[in-house]
Amino acid sequence: MRVGLDYHIHTFYQRCGNETLTVENIVRRAEELGLTSIAITDHLNRPEQLPMFPHIRHDIETAETDVEVFFGVELNFMECDGEWAYSAEIRDEHGFELAIGGIHSAYTDSQDPVEVLDIQHRHHMRTLADPLIDVLVHPYWFGKADIEKRPMEWWERLIAEMPDDRVTELAQASAEHNTPIEVNACAIFYSFRLSAGFIDAYVEYLRRLRDAGALFTVGSDAHDIGRMGTTEYVEGLLDGMGVSAERIWRPERQ
Ligand SMILES: [Zn+2]
Numbered sequence: 001m002r003v004g005l006d007y008h009i010h011t012f013y014q015r016c017g018n019e020t021l022t023v024e025n026i027v028r029r030a031e032e033l034g035l036t037s038i039a040i041t042d043h044l045n046r047p048e049q050l051p052m053f054p055h056i057r058h059d060i061e062t063a064e065t066d067v068e069v070f071f072g073v074e075l076n077f078m079e080c081d082g083e084w085a086y087s088a089e090i091r092d093e094h095g096f097e098l099a100i101g102g103i104h105s106a107y108t109d110s111q112d113p114v115e116v117l118d119i120q121h122r123h124h125m126r127t128l129a130d131p132l133i134d135v136l137v138h139p140y141w142f143g144k145a146d147i148e149k150r151p152m153e154w155w156e157r158l159i160a161e162m163p164d165d166r167v168t169e170l171a172q173a174s175a176e177h178n179t180p181i182e183v184n185a186c187a188i189f190y191s192f193r194l195s196a197g198f199i200d201a202y203v204e205y206l207r208r209l210r211d212a213g214a215l216f217t218v219g220s221d222a223h224d225i226g227r228m229g230t231t232e233y234v235e236g237l238l239d240g241m242g243v244s245a246e247r248i249w250r251p252e253r254q
């Protein structure tokens with residue numbers, strides 16, 4: 001069933017998204033697309049980025065719409081095994097309603113898949129266990145610089161040959177902490193950098209997470225207004241995989 005969810009959208013304010021992504025435009029577009037519940041989640045990679053967030057919050061609070069709009073933030077580790085630029089105090093002071101987070105680098109030039117997986121996995125596990133984090137974002141997404149260091153077949157095998165213990169540990173931690181694993185439209189399924197073989201392997205990886213009991217959530221990761229609505233594919237994919245509505249996480253308004 002398609003509910004119309006998107007819990008990962010960037011804006012122009014933080015220069016994460018381009019100039020099409022004002023809160024007003026996002027809300028109008030969400031209405032046109034039939035979305036019912038969304039979150040605006042700009043990057044907070046460093047403390048210096050905090051001062052822009054009150055503007056986003058203000059625009060969300062003054063938007064006139066029937067769409068449920070959450071004020072969120074996307075977090076990144078400040079270095080390998082480092083901290084977030086985030087705390088309970090920052091959350092309360094700024095009124096963030098949800099925090100999505102995860103690793104955004106390979107943190108190694110190694111061609112050894114075990115080494116690359118180990119670094120990703122330990123950051124994923126730490127993210128799922130963190131009470132400040134509501135969603136683990138885009139597992140096994142890598143940026144351009146990291147991707148170009150290895151051939152695409154290497155990346156396809158990385159996902160296709162994911163060891164069982166990596167899958168089951170992640171799924172069990174997701175269920176145990178009630179923290180969903182994001183199925184990200186633009187970073188994975190609409191990425192122009194990834195091959196069809198990678199996408200096929202990723203769908204199989206999601207099936208394995210499903211079988212191992214993971215919770216999921218839906219995000220476009222739109223950095224342009226034209227990329228909103230890509231979540232329709234993700235919702236369809238989860239539906240086709242037989243993931244029930246109870247296992248698709250949604251934020252709760254306090
Ligand atoms: Zn991200």
Ligand SMILES: [Zn+2]
Binds near residue numbers: 008010221
């Ligand atoms: Zn993002």
